[in-house]
Amino acid sequence: MTARYQLALYFAYRFVTKQWWDIFYWSSARVTHSLMRLKRSDRLTDHQLLSLLSWHAHQTEKATKHRSADPPVKNPRGFRHFDALGHYLAEAERRAGLIASDAATIEWIREIHRVYEQWRATPGWINITPPDTESSASTSSIIAPHDLAALIEKRTSARVWKPVGISEEIIRTLIDAGLQAPSSCNRQGVVITVAENAFPRDVKEGVNNAYMLNNAPAIFYIANDPTLYPERQAPALDAGMAAQNILLLAETFGLAGCAMYHSESFDQKKLQRELQLTRNLYIYVALLIGYPNEVAKKPRRMSHQIRARRIRNRAD
Numbered sequence: 001m002t003a004r005y006q007l008a009l010y011f012a013y014r015f016v017t018k019q020w021w022d023i024f025y026w027s028s029a030r031v032t033h034s035l036m037r038l039k040r041s042d043r044l045t046d047h048q049l050l051s052l053l054s055w056h057a058h059q060t061e062k063a064t065k066h067r068s069a070d071p072p073v074k075n076p077r078g079f080r081h082f083d084a085l086g087h088y089l090a091e092a093e094r095r096a097g098l099i100a101s102d103a104a105t106i107e108w109i110r111e112i113h114r115v116y117e118q119w120r121a122t123p124g125w126i127n128i129t130p131p132d133t134e135s136s137a138s139t140s141s142i143i144a145p146h147d148l149a150a151l152i153e154k155r156t157s158a159r160v161w162k163p164v165g166i167s168e169e170i171i172r173t174l175i176d177a178g179l180q181a182p183s184s185c186n187r188q189g190v191v192i193t194v195a196e197n198a199f200p201r202d203v204k205e206g207v208n209n210a211y212m213l214n215n216a217p218a219i220f221y222i223a224n225d226p227t228l229y230p231e232r233q234a235p236a237l238d239a240g241m242a243a244q245n246i247l248l249l250a251e252t253f254g255l256a257g258c259a260m261y262h263s264e265s266f267d268q269k270k271l272q273r274e275l276q277l278t279r280n281l282y283i284y285v286a287l288l289i290g291y292p293n294e295v296a297k298k299p300r301r302m303s304h305q306i307r308a309r310r311i312r313n314r315a316d
Contacts, residue, residue, distance in 0.1 A: 041091040045278075046098050049088060050105060051187050051228045056085040057112045058186035061127075064116055070123035082116050089113060151251055156298035158256030159207040161290030163199045166218050170253050171196075174289070177249040178222065178242040184234040190242045193221040193275045209260060216288035220246055221262065221271075223281040236263075239284035246287055256292040259285055 041049065063078025092098055092106055099106055119127055171194055178192050196218050204211035213219065222243050224235035247257045262271070262283045271283050301307075 041088055042094075044091070046095065046101075047191070047225070048228065049092060049095075049098070050102060051189055051225070053085065053088045053092060053109050054105070054186045054188050055228075056081045056088065057109045060085050060116050061112050064119040064127035067124055067126040068119050068122060072120060072123055076120050078116065079120075082113070082120075085109065085113055085116075151248060154298075155248060155251050156256075156296050157258040158290075158292035158294060158296040159212055159258050159288075160292065160294040161216055161256070161288075162293045163201070163203055163215075164217060164291055165196065165199060166255065166290065170255075171218060173253075174220065174246050174249055177245040178220070181238070181241040181245045183238045183241075184229060184231065187228050187234075187238075189224045189226075189228040189235060190238055191223045191225070191277070191281055192242070193223065193277065195219045195221065195275070212258065212260070212288050213286075215290075216258075217290035218288075220257075220287040220289060221275055221283050222246075222285045222287065223275075223277060223283045225280050226282055227280050235282065236284055243285050243287055246289075250289050254291060255289050256296065257287045257289040259287055262286045 044052070059081040060078050063076070063081065066077055069076050089106075089109060092109075115127060119125055175192050175194065178190065179188075181190070183189060197214070197216060199217070201214070203215050220243075222239045224239045226232075226235045229235050243259060247259065250257050262285050266283070268283060269279070271277075272279055272281065275283070277283070
């Protein structure tokens with residue numbers, strides 16, 4: 001059997017076992033996203049409701065960054081997002097558990113609702129607060145740029161870890177770092193599930209995927225809900241930004257992580273069952289994190305000449 005024939009058979013196998021499911025999944029996610037905005041608000045999950053609220057709040061606030069109409073008009077910029085914000089906010093107010101668990105988020109959304117009302121009623125107002133000199137100076141001194149650059153340059157993947165668990169406090173801090181990452185239009189679709197391996201256990205010698213999943217003290221599964229997005233690539237981008245936050249902060253605790261691609265390469269349905277995730281949550285990456293038991297050598301990065309470009313736009 002020729003190598004070309006073997007390759008053709010392999011691609012056919014991949015399509016039948018993996019690709020068809022991926023095509024179907026993403027097509028259904030696009031349709032579901034469109035339908036969800038027509039769905040009765042009382043049938044939304046708490047995460048879907050908060051994500052829609054956060055998105056409409058983001059768009060509503062952006063409208064106030066433009067100067068308001070003078071004189072005021074009936075339907076100013078952003079009024080549809082403002083109306084939707086009020087609609088979903090009314091549903092959130094009926095959910096006592098949601099108000100209790102996410103009081104700060106709900107209050108931020110209420111504040112944006114109030115600001116828009118003020119902006120709409122105030123001719124010629126723009127909701128932009130310039131920074132003062134003192135606050136700008138204090139913000140910029142939180143971390144020195146060269147320290148952060150050194151941390152980014154130092155970070156590399158470790159695949160062998162000490163058989164030691166990670167404290168609850170550190171794990172919660174790493175989760176929060178992931179949740180603080182930027183997201184497309186503030187949708188906040190990322191969901192993080194942490195699986196911890198208990199020790200002592202039979203540590204496997206080797207660094208294939210199965211062995212590393214067995215040996216890592218903690219595995220951070222980064223999932224996202226594609227039905228919250230109109231774009232296909234945005235959920236993956238948001239998951240990647242959350243993952244980078246976690247990996248960088250882990251270095252400051254003396255931990256080291258390895259990012260394992262968990263998208264098309266893994267059985268999504270099986271993973272969703274094992275992690276008790278709903279089928280709308282797609283797992284993009286697993287971060288295997290622990291205290292390193294090897295001196296990991298960072299691969300040399302290609303030069304700016306190969307991988308970077310700079311373009312200067314002309315001045316007006």
